[in-house]
Amino acid sequence: MRLVIIGSGYVGLVSGACLAELGHHVMCVDNDASKVEQLRAGQIPIYEPQLSEMISRNVAQGRLGFTSQLPALSKEIHAIMVAVGTPPRTNGSADLSAIFAVAQEVAAKAVHPQMVIIKSTVPVGTGDSVQALMHKARPGMHFSVISNPEFLREGSAIDDFMAPDRIVVGAGDETARNTLRALYAPLERTGTQVICMGRREAELVKCAANAFLATKIAFINEMADLCEAVGADVEEVAHGIGLDERIGAAFLQAGPGYGGSCFPKDTTALQAIAQEHGVNLRLVETVIASNEARKRSMGRRISKALHGDLTGRVVAVLGLTFKPDTDDMRDSPSLALIDALQRAGATVQVFDPQGMNRARMHLHDVHFADNAYLCAEGADCIALATHWPEFATLDAERLGQLVRKKVLVDLRNFLDPQAFLNAGFAVHAIGRPPQQPRRHNLVAAQRHRARNQAREAFINGAKQRPHPALQDGMNG
Structure with a gap:
């Protein structure tokens, strides 16, 4: 055709x-x-x-x-x-x-x-x-x-x-x-x-489907808040309810709220057309309000992780697009997060694998880093806002040597918490109790680093010293 x-x-x-x-x-x-x-x-x-x-x-x-x-x-x-x-x-x-x-x-x-x-x-x-x-x-x-x-x-x-x-x-x-x-x-x-x-039915399908998926996201985010309050793990809860075939596991990942070009636009458009026809979509209205509040609240999570004061603090934000594998910044939760951090007096450093050019159109007075490690340099807190696959392989030990304070706020529950705990980070996630590094883990990690440094010094020193046979000749 x-x-x-x-x-x-x-x-x-x-x-x-x-x-x-x-x-x-x-x-x-x-x-x-x-x-x-x-x-x-x-x-x-x-x-x-x-x-x-x-x-x-x-x-x-x-x-x-x-x-x-x-x-x-x-x-x-x-x-x-x-x-x-x-x-x-x-x-x-x-x-x-x-x-x-x-x-x-x-x-x-x-x-x-x-x-x-x-x-x-x-x-x-x-x-x-x-x-x-x-x-x-x-x-x-x-x-x-x-x-x-x-x-x-x-x-x-x-x-x-x-x-x-x-x-x-x-x-x-x-x-x-x-x-x-x-x-x-x-x-x-x-x-x-x-x-x-029919044509009208088809026009409704798209917006109705997205409104339902947005509802699932808003629901699991509220459950995440409850899990934190009672000391439970939202991922275990999501897994348990997602196995119910009537519910399904899709869109039950807790996080900083939905963004992008579809969910925000389609839910508000559905609400507007309902109002035009005199219909109250109370559930959709609540989902929209809940998601907006969710995005604005992410800054408070970082403030809490840093004991309530962001004045003069440096926060490294990893990931800016509303989801991985796109450069789309529309309604991204990272925008509300960075705005909240700046309003609270923090300096913000950012990095995203694909979204940097578009981010420059939306963000002001931030430091754009060339990679995740440069982004973390001198930071008081690392905040993961978008779960790009390459962030899963970040070296926690290396990050720990670059930051000023070892605090991780994982807004996607994506990074390996144990790796960061072993590197001495306090780990704050979504829908989970915060975790502090255990002292014996810190001591073990320090000893491990000391042994590696001593081994490298010995090897480097051996490389610089001449062979004993040559040493005798040189002395003679």
Whole structure:
């Protein structure tokens, strides 16, 4: 099939690359001419594992292209996919201006009946509005508007597209449904379930799913607070309840709160559309409020670990993006954390494997370090905010030699607490009692370091001394 995808942001790029990988011919359109030039030059404006390689491969094979102008919408184009942004307004509702602008342009340029697939996350009823707008602009032209929500997780978007849990199609006529089945036929043949439903139902599925997952996160975070108060381990509790098939283990990892481009936006958009229709979503409202409070409270955890005073303290924050394997800083918990630390008088040093460039747009008066060890240098506390895999291999002993005070606050329960305890750190985690290094462990570690230093000194000294046979000759 031949497709035009309008919008070359996160969803548009991933969808375009993956559909080309499935064998379709895709032209991605974006009104940002500089972004289009970047893409044509092979420069990908976002970080997503596998994406750059997939785009390069399909461009080389002639199945994927980029342009800043909407091409002629003739009968050779089987469908138009809309993947433009729908950012939240100040009241939480979705800004649909880009969606409607695209609808107007498509209606004006169409020379043949077209199928318009809305991939962007939109509030319920958007498809109806788009259909009415396009019909009014071109009364004699038939447009079929289809809802096809995306379920892509940043950091694993390629895998999510190529092996999805399900594909949701919201269309009112059989022709549109068959077109979408043909589009996703390679995935359906490998076992992916394509679910067809009404357009309004499909529009609700995405926001409702994300609101439910956000609820699970908010719940386990509250359980973590309770675990700390009663001296229990939240990970054991999460494991126990997650084995219940009615609950499941996914999204039961306690932490600093959810962030990113989906959960915050979709929950507030769902709340806004409910209010517009006179419906109270008390549970969703509570989840939103709970998560915002959660993110703001992380600074107090570090203050408590440092005995209540952050004035003049240096805090090293490892990880800035809202999750690993992305450079996305939108609504990241690290932003609220760093703001709280700075307001309390702390100096903040930061490092992230992929998010440093975007972080510079959001953060001010922080020291950007080139790696995790430089970030920790001279710090009174190390705070892990994002659980990047490479942080799991950090050398606790080396960190202990760099910091001013040995305090670790692991906001993701990700690092090996025993390794840091052995290195002399006090360890504070989420949903667990704080742990102090045992004195005999400290003494053993000090003796171990002393033995290593003595051994190295002996070896180095031996290397510098001449062989006895040569020594005699030199003396003679």
